[in-house]
Amino acid sequence: MLALDLLIQGLVQGAIYALVAVGLTLVYGLLRILHVAHAALFTLGGYLGVLVTNATGSFALALAVAMGVAGVAGIAVYRLAYRPLLGRSPLIALIASIGLFIASEEAFRIIFGAHGLSYVTPPLQAQIEIAPGISLSLARIAVVVLAVVLLSALGWLSLSTRTGVAWRASVSDPPIAQAFGIDIERVRHLNFFVGSALAGAAGVMVALLNNLVEPTMGAVPSYKALAIIVLGGLGNVRGTLVAALALGVVESFGTIYAGHLLDRDAIAFAFLILVLMLRPQGLLARS
Amino acid sequence: MAYEIIVATNVAIAILFALSLNVITGFCGQVSLGHAAFLGIGAYTSAMLTKAGMPLVLSLVPAAVLAGAVGMVVGLASLRVRHDFLAITTMGVAFLFVGIVRKQDALGGEIGIAGIPAPAFGRPGLLVLSVVCVVAFAALAVAIRRSWAGFAFESIADDEDTARLLGIDVPRFKLFAFVVGTAGAGVAGGLYAHQVRFIGPDSFGFVESVTVLAMVIVGGIGSVWGVVVAAALLSMLPQWFQLVDDYKLLLYGALLFATMRFAPDGLAGIATRALRRVRGAA
Numbered sequence: 001m002l003a004l005d006l007l008i009q010g011l012v013q014g015a016i017y018a019l020v021a022v023g024l025t026l027v028y029g030l031l032r033i034l035h036v037a038h039a040a041l042f043t044l045g046g047y048l049g050v051l052v053t054n055a056t057g058s059f060a061l062a063l064a065v066a067m068g069v070a071g072v073a074g075i076a077v078y079r080l081a082y083r084p085l086l087g088r089s090p091l092i093a094l095i096a097s098i099g100l101f102i103a104s105e106e107a108f109r110i111i112f113g114a115h116g117l118s119y120v121t122p123p124l125q126a127q128i129e130i131a132p133g134i135s136l137s138l139a140r141i142a143v144v145v146l147a148v149v150l151l152s153a154l155g156w157l158s159l160s161t162r163t164g165v166a167w168r169a170s171v172s173d174p175p176i177a178q179a180f181g182i183d184i185e186r187v188r189h190l191n192f193f194v195g196s197a198l199a200g201a202a203g204v205m206v207a208l209l210n211n212l213v214e215p216t217m218g219a220v221p222s223y224k225a226l227a228i229i230v231l232g233g234l235g236n237v238r239g240t241l242v243a244a245l246a247l248g249v250v251e252s253f254g255t256i257y258a259g260h261l262l263d264r265d266a267i268a269f270a271f272l273i274l275v276l277m278l279r280p281q282g283l284l285a286r287s
Numbered sequence: 288m289a290y291e292i293i294v295a296t297n298v299a300i301a302i303l304f305a306l307s308l309n310v311i312t313g314f315c316g317q318v319s320l321g322h323a324a325f326l327g328i329g330a331y332t333s334a335m336l337t338k339a340g341m342p343l344v345l346s347l348v349p350a351a352v353l354a355g356a357v358g359m360v361v362g363l364a365s366l367r368v369r370h371d372f373l374a375i376t377t378m379g380v381a382f383l384f385v386g387i388v389r390k391q392d393a394l395g396g397e398i399g400i401a402g403i404p405a406p407a408f409g410r411p412g413l414l415v416l417s418v419v420c421v422v423a424f425a426a427l428a429v430a431i432r433r434s435w436a437g438f439a440f441e442s443i444a445d446d447e448d449t450a451r452l453l454g455i456d457v458p459r460f461k462l463f464a465f466v467v468g469t470a471g472a473g474v475a476g477g478l479y480a481h482q483v484r485f486i487g488p489d490s491f492g493f494v495e496s497v498t499v500l501a502m503v504i505v506g507g508i509g510s511v512w513g514v515v516v517a518a519a520l521l522s523m524l525p526q527w528f529q530l531v532d533d534y535k536l537l538l539y540g541a542l543l544f545a546t547m548r549f550a551p552d553g554l555a556g557i558a559t560r561a562l563r564r565v566r567g568a569a
Contacts, residue, residue, distance in 0.1 A: 034371060081544070085551060090371070091318060092551045095504050098497050099543030106537035223378060223493055230375040266386020269379035273364070276376055280368045 005134055006252045012140045014248025015147035019202035020221045021228040021240050022151065023074075023195025029171045029235030030191050032090050034226060036097040037077055038199055039218035040104035041070045045200025046207040046217055047108065050117045059123040059208075063146075066204045067197040074196025075189050083188075101222060109215035116214030124208065143205045150198060151241065158237075163190065171235070224265070227272045233282030243283055247271065292410050293482075294526060299417035300478050301522035305502040305514050306424050307471030312500065313509035314432065315464035316444025317365050318374040321381030322499050325469040327491030328354040328384065329476025331394060334403045334486060343406045343481055344416065350477035351470040358469020362462040369447070381496050389488045399487025406481050417478050424471050428511050431467070440464060444509070505546050507555025517554050 020042055027035040045066040052062035081100055085093045124138040158164035169177040170187040178184055202221075207213045228247055232239030247268055254267035262270060275283060308322045329350035336346040361380055365373050388394050395401075406413045431437050439460045442450040451457050480486050498521065506517030524542070525535055550557050 028371075032371075034374070081548065084548060088551045089508075091504055091508070092547050094374075095501050096544050096547035098501070099540045099545075099547065101540070103537050103540030103544060106534070106540060110534070110537065223382075226375050227379065230372055234371060261387075261390055262383070263386040263389050265382045266389075269382040269386075272379045273376055273383070276368050276372060277364065280372065282372070 002256075004131070006256060007249060008134065008136065010249030010252035011245060012143055012248070013252060014245035015144045016202050016206060017221075017224065017228055017248055018151065018241050018244035019147050019198045019205070021225040021232070021244050022154065022237060023197075023199045024225045025229040025232060025235055025237055025240040026171075026191050026195045028229060029237075030188060031082060031086065031093075033082060033093045033097070034090070035082075036094065036222050036226070037081070037100040037104065038074075038195070038225065039222035040101050041074055041077075041196040042199040042203040042206075042221050043104070043108055043213070043215070043218035044073055045070045045203030046213040047112060047117065047203075048200070049204030049207050050119055050213050053123070054117075054120050063201060063204050066200045070200025070203070071193040071197035074192040074199075077196075078188060078192040101218070105215050105218065112213075112215070114215065116212050116217075118211050118213075119208070122208065122211045139205075139208045143209065146201060146205060150201060154194065154198070154237075157194075167191065220265075224268065227268060231272055231275055231282055233284045236282065236284050239282055239284030246283070289410065292414050294523070296410070296414045296417050296478075296482050298519050298522050299414065299421050300475050300482060301499075301502070302515050302518040303417070303421045303424055303478070304472055304475040304499050305506070305518035306421070306428055306511065307468045307475060308499050309468075309503050309506075309509065309511065309514045310428060310431065310471065311464050311468035312503050313514065314428075314437065314440040314444065315461060316440075316447075317461060317464065318370070318377070318500075319361075319468075319496075320374045320378035320493075320500060321361075321384075321496050322377070322468075322472055323491040323493075323495035324381040324384035325354040325358055325472035326476040326479060326495065326499075327388070327486075327488075328357055329473030330480035330486050330490070331388070331400070331476075332473070333477030334400050334480040335394075337404050337481065338400070338402070343413075343477070347420075347474050347477040351473040354473025354476065355466045355470030358465045358472075359462060361469070362465030365461050365465065366458050378493070378496070381491070381493065385488045385492060395487065397488065399485060399490070400480075401485045403480055403484040403486070405484065413478070413481060417482075420474055420478065424474075425511060425515065427467070432511070436460060436463065441509075501543055505543070505553050507553030510553070510555035513553055513555030513558070520554075 020038070024035055024038050027033060027038065048066035048069055049062045052065045053059050056062070077100070081096055082093055085096060124142050126138045127135045128138060128141065129135040158167055166177065166182045167187050167190065169180070170182055170184055174184060206217065228243045229240050231247065232241070232243035250271045251264055251268055255264050258267055304326055308319060311317050311319055332353045333343070333346040333350040336349060337343055361377060364376055368376050389397055439450070439455045442453065442455055443457055443460060447457060502518040502521050503514055505521065506514035524539060
């Protein structure tokens with residue numbers, strides 16, 4: 001029963017990782033930038049989720065606002081930070097992104113205080129028994145459902161719409177896509193909006209699970225999501241999803257069975273290094 | 288004076304640490320997001336040895352050797368994974384180091400190592416030792432840059448496949464860069480441990496790795512002088528910002544961002560352009 005419990009915990013964690021990492025891998029696929037500041041939009045989502053829920057009492061509204069604002073903020077990050085640096089070495093953009101992330105953590109601390117915020121009446125706290133002896137909070141179930149719904153919507157958007165075709169074309173070959181009349185700039189805006197909105201949604205859900213948002217809540221996603229997209233094969237969305245779930249499960253089993261040797265992050269990265277030594281291009285290599 | 292000596296020693300150690308990464312990332316083009324792990328290996332090695340009675344200067348040798356040996360293993364990884372995959376792998380190595388240290392009681396675990404003995408020759412002596420190490424390493428870096436190895440590094444940084452076609456033994460030079468760079472970081476770690484006299488797993492985290500990479504890139508990738516100036520500036524910034532303590536990190540992050548955004552080729556680039564303008568005006 002412990003194994004099943006750990007598996008479920010791992011999958012819930014993996015669903016959150018997936019929501020954060022998909023945006024990151026989309027940015028990488030399009031621009032070849034390791035977008036560390038992505039985690040700042042995750043934090044922004046978390047804060048908005050708590051603030052709007054506390055102000056209006058509607059969690060659904062809070063989720064929508066958080067996703068919308070995080071998405072627009074993502075576009076702003078692209079225009080202010082990355083667009084002027086596109087011709088440069090990706091390292092330059094990486095350091096700029098890290099600077100932006102550090103500054104944003106501090107900005108959250110200065111604006112909202114160092115101790116963080118909580119939901120006044122946290123929604124979705126009821127426990128449901130899903131199997132004999134195993135109960136899950138509604139919030140955890142909501143995390144998984146939300147991840148499945150949002151990522152399926154993304155899949156539908158990219159596979160079955162004209163926008164999606166343009167998007168995928170721009171990722172696989174920008175000059176040819178441009179020659180076919182695709183507005184690359186629009187695709188990039190869309191890309192940052194969608195990826196950042198997903199990160200914002202993840203922030204809201206993490207805030208719900210912990211009933212806490214704090215300025216440093218983006219620290220772990222900032223580097224863990226990098227590990228996940230590399231594990232998934234950099235820029236490969238399917239690979240990223242597989243890697244997110246795999247890492248969630250490896251961590252949840254690892255902390256129980258190897259917790260006396262390594263901490264949670266070290267377990268994740270030991271797994272990453274092991275996989276990369278065997279498969280240097282990640283779990284699913286980019287086609 | 289005492290305060291100035293402490294600040295000057297901090298700056299010297301930061302310069303040594305940044306120069307050591309510059310060999311790997313600047314010269315040879317191998318991005319490392321986990322260089323703080325080698326600072327940590329050197330710091331722990333040196334601290335354990337001086338606590339057992341070894342003189343500080345002597346303890347720097349095993350610190351460099353051990354850091355260099357682990358660096359060689361990571362260098363082997365760089366033969367397998369490239370570019371961004373390598374950057375994240377090195378980041379993973381740093382998390383692995385911290386995670387292992389955290390769980391080893393022999394290494395002080397979560398609490399770290401306190402009561403590291405003060406150097407026998409006092410704080411001014413530690414400053415002199417640090418400066419000697421910096422000068423020696425800078426001289427080594429310049430010598431490497433001017434040698435055949437420097438040319439090989441540059442060609443690998445530029446285009447690894449072409450370098451291989453030209454008959455350059457790419458794996459050998461990559462390993463060389465990693466060993467030299469990580470051994471230098473090991474020495475910096477030994478000095479650091481005796482400067483602060485308390486080390487713990489959190490002294491060598493992701494932020495420290497990022498900070499040192501920022502020094503190399505703000506300095507202008509590969510430029511020895513640019514990196515020296517950038518390391519000095521960035522390591523002193525937090526001291527200057529003490530005045531506005533609450534906004535220290537906010538300013539630091541914003542400055543890092545602004546430098547990359549408005550001067551992407553770093554201080555070396557700014558200096559070169561300024562020099563050209565002066566010459567053009569004359």
